[in-house]
Amino acid sequence: xxxxxxxxxxxxxxLMETAAIGATAKGGxxxxxxxxxxxxVRDWFKAACxxxxxxxxxxxxxxxxxxxxxxxxxxPPICMGSHLDTQPTGxxxxxxxxxxxxxxxxxxxxxxxxxxxxxxEVINWTNEEGARFTPAMMASGAxxxxxxxxxxxxxxxxxxxxxxxxIEAIGYRGEAPVGGRPFSAMFELHIEQxxxxxxxxxxxxxxxGVQAIRWFELTIRGADAxxxxxxxxxxxxxxxxAARAVLxxxxxxxxxxxxxxxxxxxxxxxxxxxxxxxxxxxxxxDLRHPLDSTLACMEEDLRxxxxxxxxxxxxxxxxxxxxxAVHFDERLIGHVREAAExxxxxxxxxxxxxxxxxxxxxxxxxxxxxxxxxxxxxxxNEAEESTPAQCAAGAQVLLNAVLAFDATLEGxxx
Amino acid sequence: xxxxxxxxxxxxxxLMETAAIGATAKGGxxxxxxxxxxxxVRDWFKAACxxxxxxxxxxxxxxxxxxxxxxxxxxPPICMGSHLDTQPTGxxxxxxxxxxxxxxxxxxxxxxxxxxxxxxEVINWTNEEGARFTPAMMASGAxxxxxxxxxxxxxxxxxxxxxxxxIEAIGYRGEAPVGGRPFSAMFELHIEQxxxxxxxxxxxxxxxGVQAIRWFELTIRGADAxxxxxxxxxxxxxxxxAARAVLxxxxxxxxxxxxxxxxxxxxxxxxxxxxxxxxxxxxxxDLRHPLDSTLACMEEDLRxxxxxxxxxxxxxxxxxxxxxAVHFDERLIGHVREAAExxxxxxxxxxxxxxxxxxxxxxxxxxxxxxxxxxxxxxxNEAEESTPAQCAAGAQVLLNAVLAFDATLEGxxx
Numbered sequence: 001x002x003x004x005x006x007x008x009x010x011x012x013x014x015l016m017e018t019a020a021i022g023a024t025a026k027g028g029x030x031x032x033x034x035x036x037x038x039x040x041v042r043d044w045f046k047a048a049c050x051x052x053x054x055x056x057x058x059x060x061x062x063x064x065x066x067x068x069x070x071x072x073x074x075x076p077p078i079c080m081g082s083h084l085d086t087q088p089t090g091x092x093x094x095x096x097x098x099x100x101x102x103x104x105x106x107x108x109x110x111x112x113x114x115x116x117x118x119x120x121e122v123i124n125w126t127n128e129e130g131a132r133f134t135p136a137m138m139a140s141g142a143x144x145x146x147x148x149x150x151x152x153x154x155x156x157x158x159x160x161x162x163x164x165x166x167i168e169a170i171g172y173r174g175e176a177p178v179g180g181r182p183f184s185a186m187f188e189l190h191i192e193q194x195x196x197x198x199x200x201x202x203x204x205x206x207x208x209g210v211q212a213i214r215w216f217e218l219t220i221r222g223a224d225a226x227x228x229x230x231x232x233x234x235x236x237x238x239x240x241x242a243a244r245a246v247l248x249x250x251x252x253x254x255x256x257x258x259x260x261x262x263x264x265x266x267x268x269x270x271x272x273x274x275x276x277x278x279x280x281x282x283x284x285x286d287l288r289h290p291l292d293s294t295l296a297c298m299e300e301d302l303r304x305x306x307x308x309x310x311x312x313x314x315x316x317x318x319x320x321x322x323x324x325a326v327h328f329d330e331r332l333i334g335h336v337r338e339a340a341e342x343x344x345x346x347x348x349x350x351x352x353x354x355x356x357x358x359x360x361x362x363x364x365x366x367x368x369x370x371x372x373x374x375x376x377x378x379x380x381n382e383a384e385e386s387t388p389a390q391c392a393a394g395a396q397v398l399l400n401a402v403l404a405f406d407a408t409l410e411g412x413x414x
Numbered sequence: 415x416x417x418x419x420x421x422x423x424x425x426x427x428x429l430m431e432t433a434a435i436g437a438t439a440k441g442g443x444x445x446x447x448x449x450x451x452x453x454x455v456r457d458w459f460k461a462a463c464x465x466x467x468x469x470x471x472x473x474x475x476x477x478x479x480x481x482x483x484x485x486x487x488x489x490p491p492i493c494m495g496s497h498l499d500t501q502p503t504g505x506x507x508x509x510x511x512x513x514x515x516x517x518x519x520x521x522x523x524x525x526x527x528x529x530x531x532x533x534x535e536v537i538n539w540t541n542e543e544g545a546r547f548t549p550a551m552m553a554s555g556a557x558x559x560x561x562x563x564x565x566x567x568x569x570x571x572x573x574x575x576x577x578x579x580x581i582e583a584i585g586y587r588g589e590a591p592v593g594g595r596p597f598s599a600m601f602e603l604h605i606e607q608x609x610x611x612x613x614x615x616x617x618x619x620x621x622x623g624v625q626a627i628r629w630f631e632l633t634i635r636g637a638d639a640x641x642x643x644x645x646x647x648x649x650x651x652x653x654x655x656a657a658r659a660v661l662x663x664x665x666x667x668x669x670x671x672x673x674x675x676x677x678x679x680x681x682x683x684x685x686x687x688x689x690x691x692x693x694x695x696x697x698x699x700d701l702r703h704p705l706d707s708t709l710a711c712m713e714e715d716l717r718x719x720x721x722x723x724x725x726x727x728x729x730x731x732x733x734x735x736x737x738x739a740v741h742f743d744e745r746l747i748g749h750v751r752e753a754a755e756x757x758x759x760x761x762x763x764x765x766x767x768x769x770x771x772x773x774x775x776x777x778x779x780x781x782x783x784x785x786x787x788x789x790x791x792x793x794x795n796e797a798e799e800s801t802p803a804q805c806a807a808g809a810q811v812l813l814n815a816v817l818a819f820d821a822t823l824e825g826x827x828x
Contacts, residue, residue, distance in 0.1 A: 194643025211642055215688060227677035227700045228625055228767025229608025230791060232667050239678055240664050246657035253646050263641035264653055265690050267683045274629060274679045274698040284688040286641045353642025377644060 004108050008392030011104040019092040028382025033085040033127035039170035041084045052110045058174025061139045061152050062126035062167050068106050070116040071411050076182040078402050081123030087131050091384020098189040099124050101395035117409040118184050125357045132157045140357035143179045144364045183365035188358040189398045195377030203393045204340040204347035205371030210359050211351050212295040212325035216285040221314040224279035235277050236312050239269050242281040244309035249285055252302045260289045290351035292325045326359050329366035336370050339400035345393050370397055418522050422806025425518040433506040442796025447499040447541035453584035455498045466524045472588025475553045475566050476540035476581050482520050484533040485825050490596040492816050495537030501545050505798020512603040513538050515809035531823040532598050539771045546571045554771035557593045558778045597779035602772040603812045605800055609791030617807045618754040618761035619785030624773050625765050626709040626739035630699040635728040638693035649691055650726045653683050656695040658723035663699055666715045674703045704765035706739045740773050743780035750784050753814035759807055784811055
């Protein structure tokens, strides 16, 4: 086995150095995609990669590919990366860690003149967050053929500025075509954005895929009535029905635990007066499970439980969105698990609950992810926090998995 | 027993005739207090009472007292009445029935020259609805000493007009002082505004009082969390807690049935995003029972049930309003019950769930109410509907109860 050690202090230094670009008073980052702060961090990243012996290519929607050549120019690159943009009040680690850990890997290899079989690339995907231009993961999606380049360029922010205008303004409209760029593999290191690893004392999450998601809207109709003059038995109280629906969602999730989750995130109650029995409630349901088949069972279970509690009310459940499960590449998952194991790092398999650039990249290349813990699962928040040791562990697993996979490739062109 | 029969057709005719004053396209009435429509119905009422041999006195806040003298001028009057103002999209019966049934009683007595022991008065209370000037039941409240005359006169509508200006504008600022006017009794006939009588096939509600009411605000605090990345066991889902609270309110009401009621009318859920576990919920609780002591138990029961379901959440329950139960005069209740019984009208004792002018009058005089059914309990709505037979039955019970009570009074001055 190869034995290259990343420099955890240097990695932490780059995290803190780039965190100054768009730094907020509360310790977070505001670095909206294609803003001047985004330009500054891109300039920083490009210079750092070039200093580590890379050439940087930018495609027509701003995706950046920092390439370090390998022994065999015929092999597609092994890629690492994530995104450098943030939420409006984002943290210092979401996305940034995956890019800067890739940079740290390149620097560590560069320092000792290590030669890989395949080229390596560190990628900064444009607009993962979707906070300024929707949808999220837009540029990795276009790379994978999910969105067209024209669609991406035409998107507008709330002030009316188009993506095309914004990317021209910061000078990151590159010349490389979008997509059609084969990868040997793609590894994305990311903070978990959930509490599981921390709660279980694990340092590394071996990400096996992304949960399947189904979204629903439930409208419950009863009858408005006077809260004083209407006896309980005469009521058709839509909110009492909604309460049973909320608990039914919880029961469905628990019945398909520990991996199933179910959430009612929005609940609106009409007419909304202290002394009027609510006649109508609207609510949303978000069900997720790592397996599509189990998620389908959860939907059936939900429908059955709702039918059982609707009583004299009208329940109208509409499924509005389905996102199938993503299963990452088994070989790459194996390299991550083995890297964590050999480093003696506590680890567990985990399905990502959130979307990531890797979800789209997985459509066109062997892909996997590595998670490290973040404090209390807090993310998309200035209080987002991972420790230097956790970041270093993730970066070391990333590099070791990349090198282990690289060792399976041919060292010279056929 | 006396035997005076009211004219149900004539009563219905006056209901329909006055319903034309402020009639809406959907069959209701828009007759806001102290509006020109209010002036017109007051003018109509004054003329009709004078034609039936009454003299009409108006007090300084517009309350109208149409007096028919009795045999014994030393006795305070026996009063009937309610209000002629309506909600912005009100019905034809709420309040109006109680005034016009009083008028019908006067007309019936006048037609046969019937002489009572006590004087009779039919009252039109100003601004019961509180739709233009808040609070509701303002003028009967001032009559009973709950509000001062100055307070009433200073209230302003949404356009900035004061009650004082509005009452001057329609010419109904009378000269009689507000209150200090003894009554032998006050009977208010009103539609139920609830579904109980209709559901049970009763024509007359013998109103024993008005429910006690307690209002609460409940704030539930948990933690916002990612709907995908947060396992069920790690959640502090404020909405799941709120669902349990809503059902606890229902359980409290049912445990103190059939008279106890409990309503969550407002529920607000934050932050309100499909894929975010809600971290905070605000909701209102309205508990009512005819007995103060039972309502106090219901509050204790609610606190206990909330404590039992709060789990890892913070529940903050604040009592924001207490309205004690009103118990009407037992003798007057007895006269109403007996009148219904003798007329062979199906009846039941009932506690009013809503507030009425009689609630305030009960503070200063023996008072009771009579309910008649309204279709499906619908009120404060243009679809409000009672049948001619129900209105006539209510008016007959009203008159018979008044005459039965009158018969207990002395026929000449001592």
